[in-house]
Amino acid sequence: MNKTILTVDDSSSIRQVVGFTLQEAGYTVVEACDGLEALKKINGSPLHMVVTDLNMPNLDGIGLIKKLRLDPIHKFIPIIMLTTESQNEKKMEGKAAGATGWIVKPFKPEQLLAVVKKVLG
Amino acid sequence: MIIDNHQKAFIEEATELLSELEQTLLDLEVNREDKDLIGKVFRALHTIKGSSGMFGFDEMAHFTHDIENVYDLIRNGELPVTKEIIDLTLAARDQLYIMLGHDKSNFPLNEKRTAEILDASKKIIEGYNNTVSMKQKTIIPEPKKAPESKCIPEQELKGIRTYSIHFKPSQNIFMAGSNPLLLLNELNELGKTSCTAHLDGIPDLAQMNPELCYFYWDIILTTGRGTDAINDVFIFLGDDSNLQIQENENLDATLINENLTGFEEILKVTANPAYSEDESHYDDEPVKSKTENKVDEIKSSSKKIKDNQEAHHEIDSATSLRVSTEKLDELVNLVSELVTIQARLVQIASQSDNSAIVAITEEVERITWALRDSALNIRMLPIGTTFSKFKRLVRDLSNELGKEVELTAEGAETELDKTVLEKLNDPLIHIIRNSIDHGIEDPDERERCNKTRLGTIKLSASQSGGNVLIKISDDGAGIDKDQVKAKAIANKLLPENTDATDSEIYSMLFVPGFSTAKKVTSVSGRGVGMDVVKRAIEALRGNVEIESTLKKGTTISLKLPLTLAIIDGLLVKIGEETFVIPLSSVEECIELMQSDIEKVNGRHIVNIRGDIVPYIDIRERFVIRGTVPQIRQVVIAGINGVRIGFMVDKVIGQHQTVLKTLGKAYKNVEGVSGATILGDGSVALILDIAKLADKESYEESLVISQAV
Numbered sequence: 001m002n003k004t005i006l007t008v009d010d011s012s013s014i015r016q017v018v019g020f021t022l023q024e025a026g027y028t029v030v031e032a033c034d035g036l037e038a039l040k041k042i043n044g045s046p047l048h049m050v051v052t053d054l055n056m057p058n059l060d061g062i063g064l065i066k067k068l069r070l071d072p073i074h075k076f077i078p079i080i081m082l083t084t085e086s087q088n089e090k091k092m093e094g095k096a097a098g099a100t101g102w103i104v105k106p107f108k109p110e111q112l113l114a115v116v117k118k119v120l121g
Numbered sequence: 122m123i124i125d126n127h128q129k130a131f132i133e134e135a136t137e138l139l140s141e142l143e144q145t146l147l148d149l150e151v152n153r154e155d156k157d158l159i160g161k162v163f164r165a166l167h168t169i170k171g172s173s174g175m176f177g178f179d180e181m182a183h184f185t186h187d188i189e190n191v192y193d194l195i196r197n198g199e200l201p202v203t204k205e206i207i208d209l210t211l212a213a214r215d216q217l218y219i220m221l222g223h224d225k226s227n228f229p230l231n232e233k234r235t236a237e238i239l240d241a242s243k244k245i246i247e248g249y250n251n252t253v254s255m256k257q258k259t260i261i262p263e264p265k266k267a268p269e270s271k272c273i274p275e276q277e278l279k280g281i282r283t284y285s286i287h288f289k290p291s292q293n294i295f296m297a298g299s300n301p302l303l304l305l306n307e308l309n310e311l312g313k314t315s316c317t318a319h320l321d322g323i324p325d326l327a328q329m330n331p332e333l334c335y336f337y338w339d340i341i342l343t344t345g346r347g348t349d350a351i352n353d354v355f356i357f358l359g360d361d362s363n364l365q366i367q368e369n370e371n372l373d374a375t376l377i378n379e380n381l382t383g384f385e386e387i388l389k390v391t392a393n394p395a396y397s398e399d400e401s402h403y404d405d406e407p408v409k410s411k412t413e414n415k416v417d418e419i420k421s422s423s424k425k426i427k428d429n430q431e432a433h434h435e436i437d438s439a440t441s442l443r444v445s446t447e448k449l450d451e452l453v454n455l456v457s458e459l460v461t462i463q464a465r466l467v468q469i470a471s472q473s474d475n476s477a478i479v480a481i482t483e484e485v486e487r488i489t490w491a492l493r494d495s496a497l498n499i500r501m502l503p504i505g506t507t508f509s510k511f512k513r514l515v516r517d518l519s520n521e522l523g524k525e526v527e528l529t530a531e532g533a534e535t536e537l538d539k540t541v542l543e544k545l546n547d548p549l550i551h552i553i554r555n556s557i558d559h560g561i562e563d564p565d566e567r568e569r570c571n572k573t574r575l576g577t578i579k580l581s582a583s584q585s586g587g588n589v590l591i592k593i594s595d596d597g598a599g600i601d602k603d604q605v606k607a608k609a610i611a612n613k614l615l616p617e618n619t620d621a622t623d624s625e626i627y628s629m630l631f632v633p634g635f636s637t638a639k640k641v642t643s644v645s646g647r648g649v650g651m652d653v654v655k656r657a658i659e660a661l662r663g664n665v666e667i668e669s670t671l672k673k674g675t676t677i678s679l680k681l682p683l684t685l686a687i688i689d690g691l692l693v694k695i696g697e698e699t700f701v702i703p704l705s706s707v708e709e710c711i712e713l714m715q716s717d718i719e720k721v722n723g724r725h726i727v728n729i730r731g732d733i734v735p736y737i738d739i740r741e742r743f744v745i746r747g748t749v750p751q752i753r754q755v756v757i758a759g760i761n762g763v764r765i766g767f768m769v770d771k772v773i774g775q776h777q778t779v780l781k782t783l784g785k786a787y788k789n790v791e792g793v794s795g796a797t798i799l800g801d802g803s804v805a806l807i808l809d810i811a812k813l814a815d816k817e818s819y820e821e822s823l824v825i826s827q828a829v
Contacts, residue, residue: 011168013131017175020127057160057169069296075332078298084171100298101357106174106182119357121302 003030003048003120008038010056010063014105018051021109022116035059039067042074048077049101049120051112056092062090062097069098078119082107092113123226132221138165139218140510145212147512154516163192169217181220184235187242194249203781206245211513245822254408258550281312281345285369289337291361298611301334307354312344312654317429339351339370382543446539456496457687457779463489466798484574497687502542504582504591507534510546511553515578518557525564525574526557528741541661541681545591548654548661552593553578555651560675562595569632572596588663588705589683594676602626628763631655658697659811661796662688662703664760669821688780688806690797692773696747699805701797702767703780706758706810710772714753727755738812742792758810765814780807 005027007018019029026040032038036058038050050068050117054061061081062114069076078100083091100119103112142165149158166189174182188210194200218237286308290301308314322335329335344350346364355364441788463485470482519526537545561567561576568574579594602623609615609629633652651665658665663681682688682705690701691710713727725736736755739745755766778797783790794809 010164011172013127013134013172014168016130017127053165053171054384054544057164076295078296078300080394082171084167095297097360101439117302118307118354119298119300121300121306 002026004028004030004046005049005116006030006032006038006042006047008032008035008050008052008056008061010034010053014053014082017109017111021112022051022058025113025116027116035064035067036060037062044073047074047077049077049116050074051082051116052079053082054094062093065097065099066092080115080119100104131172131178133168133534135181135221136171138216139214139221140506141165142214143211143513144509146207146214147516149202150204150207156196159192159196159202160597163196181217182237184213184216184220187239187246194246200245200619205241209238209241209245209247213242215534255386268311270418281343283341283369284351285367286340286342287337287363287365289353289363290334291359292333294334294337294359294362296333297357297359301336301338304354304358305338305340308340308342308351311346311350311354312342314340314342316340337363350422382709386536399639434550449539453496453500457781459489460687460779461495461798465802468800471674481735485575493687497538501536501683502539502591503533504535504537505548507542507549508580508582510535511549511580514550514553515557518554519561522557522574522697523563523657524557524561526561526576526578528553529577529579530577532583535582535589536585536680537582538683538685541683544657544661545681546678547592547793548679549591549658551650551654556595556597556675558594558643560595560599562598584683587680591679592676593679593682594674596674598629599671599673600627601671602669605629623668625667625763627669630667631665656669662705664688664706687806689777690778692772692776692799692805693754693756693769694773695743695769696745697746698743699773699799699803700739701776701805701807702756702758702810703807708757708759708764709753710756711766711767713753714757715753717748717803725768728758729764732764734764734766736768738768739808739813740768740770742813758814760811760814763814765810767808767813769812778805778807 007022007029007116008031009017009018015031015033016071019031020041022029032041034056035052037054039059042093050064052061052106053062059067064083065079068077068079077100081091081094081099081102083094083102083104084105101115103115128671133701142162143163145158145604146166149162151154151353152158166185167288170185170189172180173185189201191206191210195202195206200206216238253272274586284370286302288304290299294301305314305316305536308317317339319337320335321338322337323329324335342351348368351366355362358364359745377555424430430763466482467486470478473479474708492671512528515526515528557576557580561578562570562572564574577596579592581594604622606619606629609621609626610617610619614629614632615621629677631654655665658679658681661681663679664677666680667675668678669675688701689704691704693700709729711727711729717727725738727734727736734757736757740749750770753770754772754774755768757764757766780795781797782788782795783793794806794812794814795807797807799805
């Protein structure tokens with residue numbers, strides 16, 4: 001069965017790139033535009049991984065990570081956050097909230113795939 | 122490359138973000154404390170910065186960086202929102218817009234301006250930094266760079282080396298979604314490894330928490346990839362895990378692997394003998410599977426609820442959809458074809474005796490019209506998006522001219538066809554610019570006239586039938602009618618002692634070149650380029666009217682059709698040819714006998730209830746041969762307040778017409794705006810009556826007014 005990856009970003013173009021790249025690589029992709037929508041879309045269904053932006057309206061990336069880590073189903077799944085160079089504090093905060101790793105924007109599709117492969121095996 | 126495919130999507134998104142940003146900034150200027158607005162600005166900048174780099178707009182990413190930093194400070198309450206910052210951000214927004222590739226031909230990117238904006242935002246940040254003592258600033262080192270510094274100097278990285286790695290993950294490593302086994306596999310891919318698992322951390326079964334990791338490893342790795350590659354494997358490892366990497370010249374994993382065959386044997390040699398015998402039982406696999414079992418259990422219990430909710434959410438998620446305009450145009454085209462075909466079907470069915478066919482035809486007709494309406498409806502956009510763009514224009518212009526102007530908008534939800542909306546932009550800008558430049562007085566001047574210092578420009582839109590009415594009113598100086606009249610007479614556009622009505626006088630402002638006269642522009646000012654506005658609006662099959670009261674203000678009304686794809690037309694016949702006249706401007710139809718024409722010595726004028734109205738003989742104009750009937754008809758149309766007749770052989774009746782363009786070869790044909798296919802399959806040309814009248818009307822009306 002294809003592994004399912006949830007990508008959360010308020011920028012539709014980023015979602016498009018992430019989604020396209022992952023689908024090309026054979027993953028099933030679910031998209032959400034912010035943390036709140038992400039939680040709605042997951043809603044207890046099994047996921048293998050999450051790629052999330054940090055700065056988003058409604059529920060930001062940190063909040064989403066915290067929520068997911070409290071959820072018994074998603075307690076152990078890899079969560080990758082998308083950050084920018086200037087967001088060191090955010091990165092630490094995300095790490096503390098339970099993010100598995102991060103990808104610094106701008107990134108190339110190959111970099112994304114490398115990280116996904118790294119944490120998903 | 123994949124990225125290129127997405128560049129278009131990014132440009133689209135960024136364009137939207139930028140216009141949203143502009144709107145937010147203008148709102149923020151009014152409510153400077155509004156946290157939501159500040160957050161929105163920051164997020165917009167952040168998204169632009171983050172995405173632009175991904176799609177090859179490095180210039181944008183670099184440029185946005187400093188401005189984003191300013192808003193980060195504002196967001197944290199460390200800087201107030203000032204007019205300076207808003208001005209700066211608005212200027213930056215414009216630069217970004219150009220960087221995206223918009224208007225590039227018109228406005229080449231001004232690098233000096235870019236540098237200025239960057240300098241200014243840097244100054245703001247510096248100014249802030251100077252006021253904050255250094256100890257408050259917490260500089261967090263980049264974690265991925267930290268281990269690099271303690272590594273072996275770079276020149277030693279080349280060549281194959283052996284490293285001993287001590288890896289003791291934090292017990293909570295699973296909580297961060299990491300799997301240490303994957304990391305070990307990854308190390309294995311770097312080169313030859315021999316790995317020793319230490320199992321001495323495992324507690325008694327009773328005390329064991331299956332969600333924790335009790336293992337640690339010693340790995341000997343021989344690789345040519347250097348320490349950077351090894352560090353990269355552990356890049357996501359938190360600070361609470363223990364990782365030591367040492368280059369070891371005495372060990373060589375290649376040798377070890379050759380001498381000892383396989384993992385178990387290495388373990389037997391190197392691991393703690395107490396655990397070595399039955400280490401396989403304490404391998405972390407059981408731990409893992411236990412966790413998985415638990416997860417499965419929870420999964421199955423919640424599956425039922427999930428199934429129910431999933432169906433629900435799928436409906437929730439897709440409330441709007443982005444479709445390219447080409448696809449929409451294609452749809453509208455197809456629907457137009459269908460409408461045409463359907464009209465033929467009705468005609469054929471009406472000649473048939475088969476009642477079943479007639480019934481089906483009626484059904485098809487009903488559905489076709491419904492389909493047509495909804496297809497056209499998809500293209501409708503609220504005019505509010507256009508309105509909000511003008512806030513910026515008004516702000517900039519009034520700043521520039523030293524005037525105080527407020528823009529209010531009404532009926533922003535009124536919908537117009539996308540094409541109409543796009544083409545409306547320039548004329549509206551023109552009108553608003555005129556209003557600010559010439560209409561609204563200086564604040565001091567306004568005070569002298571007992572007006573508030575703040576001038577108002579009101580935009581309003583409303584729908585009436587198949588038309589949308591847009592009004593742009595200002596409370597400025599108004600137009601001096603007498604000046605315009607005098608000017609028109611001097612230019613021989615109106616006869617002396619004219620009894621022209623107000624609207625006829627104001628229509629003079631639309632005559633090309635009329636407004637260039639200094640005397641008029643300095644007093645009332647209107648008419649600068651109004652002919653351009655008029656032409657643009659007429660191209661949309663709309664019309665423009667001016668109303669004005671001296672010292673009170675001016676209102677310019679634009680009447681536009683809801684859509685360009687379908688018009689109501691009047692079907693007329695000349696000889697064998699059928700033509701369509703847009704019904705929106707038709708006022709009435711009259712009959713004319715050959716004897717009537719002879720009475721006025723063949724001049725093209727008719728007397729309608731005492732008014733003299735000139736007309737154009739279409740048969741003559743288009744050189745249509747054939748016998749001229751004794752009784753002919755004149756369609757009287759109102760074009761910009763002037764009545765003009767169009768003489769045809771016969772008026773057939775009203776006809777809803779699907780507009781088709783004539784194609785490139787005929788695009789310069791004057792007097793014809795398109796064509797349509799009639800129910801019987803024949804083609805009828807649609808007359809561009811404004812164009813037809815344009816050539817003759819003014820001269821004609823002058824001749825007539827002078828003759829009377």
